[in-house]
Amino acid sequence: MERTVASAVQAARCRSFRELHQSGCFVIPNPWDLGSATSLVRMGFQALASTSAGFAWSIGHRDHDLRLDEKLGHLRTLCEGVDVPVNADFEDGFAVEPAGVAANVASAIATGIAGLSIEDSTHDSSAPLFDLGLAVERIRAAREAIDRTGAGVLLTGRSEGFLVGRPDLAETIRRLTAYAEAGADCLYAPGLRAASDIKALVDALAPRPVNVLVVNPALTVEQLAAMGVRRISVGGGLARVAWTAFLQAAREIAERGTFADMGRAAPFLDINGSFEPR
Template structure:
């Protein structure tokens, strides 16, 4: 790669100053390099896409797995990479800080910490603990001396607690604790999106879009700074794979192969390795 880690981080931070950009989510070297060649300005990892690629459920990978994956992803492209770092792979703030330090060392330009616990009976961390976890991540980044952007995520809409006011209260608290970009995956309506953008301004907001509906222009007009797609691209790829494999297994048909990318086209995208 010809771009230094410091340059990637500086470029990533600049992207958040104005306008709106799309942050697509590759899950391996090939998908990262394909996206990098399509004009995108930055990438983000996807916990689900990566987990599926190694035969695991989402949120069922280890910190070691993710550290190795992020190191590989960052080395594979000149674009800055934002890490889906799940909940920091620890419950206590000290554990989150230690793992964030490891995450920063992979070369990422941004890193998100979410407030979901993985416990269906109590899906979100209690507010004060959630804030302390963000504060610990902030301190770990600051102590590293790396210019890595910290993203604070509130998972309330994804865990069955779609209370917009409570979500905004958490996001504002995470911003106050040092999160530089705020993210509430699961908000969908214009009213919800605009309310979040207004509440945390002037800090930027990341919007997750994983289904048809809004356009990039419409999202930009709401004041959102960046758009990520989570595991959507991976699901599209798996969808084509499953449709084709099922048709072959159940019907003995090769018809779905008609939709495959020609070998020469995909092969030509990748540079010949020495």
């Protein structure tokens, strides 16, 4: 496979991203387009992560219906449009076999990302998770593709059991431990709601950094940090908030012919002023 050489800018962002994972706890929000990305950077967030669902909705598709070229174009737009590290929600690597995952990871790295995640979901309801052996080989292939670049891109291994109807904490820990041994730098089990499960996962995987997806809005950054969580993401949550407001206002117009929800919008100047002039 052809070696991809990282730029100095990308290498610096990779170093910064890795430093964020060394200690403490940080929030990595998930923009769905360049406008939301630049707004989040201006709020002071130190890194961003893409959201497969949020981006898919923004171009008129369902989650998991994106083509690889669409994903790569989106990642390139984010990386070129902001000056902070970007982590890619790279879904299942857009391939089943490890060789395909490796090739696609190399393409993702070429967009300028500082990190990416590979999940073990098959999107087949009859067998929703890859067999552990294959899942491990897929992580190992991603690790080798990353190492060939020399950029230091951070690899997150994801186990999707709690999202696909297989909420087995022990099995999730077993899988994530295997992914760490195969080369994952950060570990992630989206779908955990209970604080006790999150704490058990973090303790079992320590000292490796763990990402937690916010699915229980009652938990705070302070509480998650106290559990030992290193990274907090919101997935498609911010996009859902935006779509909720849009759908509510649009349905009011379509169904009742009234515009009350538009009266609750933020002032034009507030939104327009959140972007830098050209």
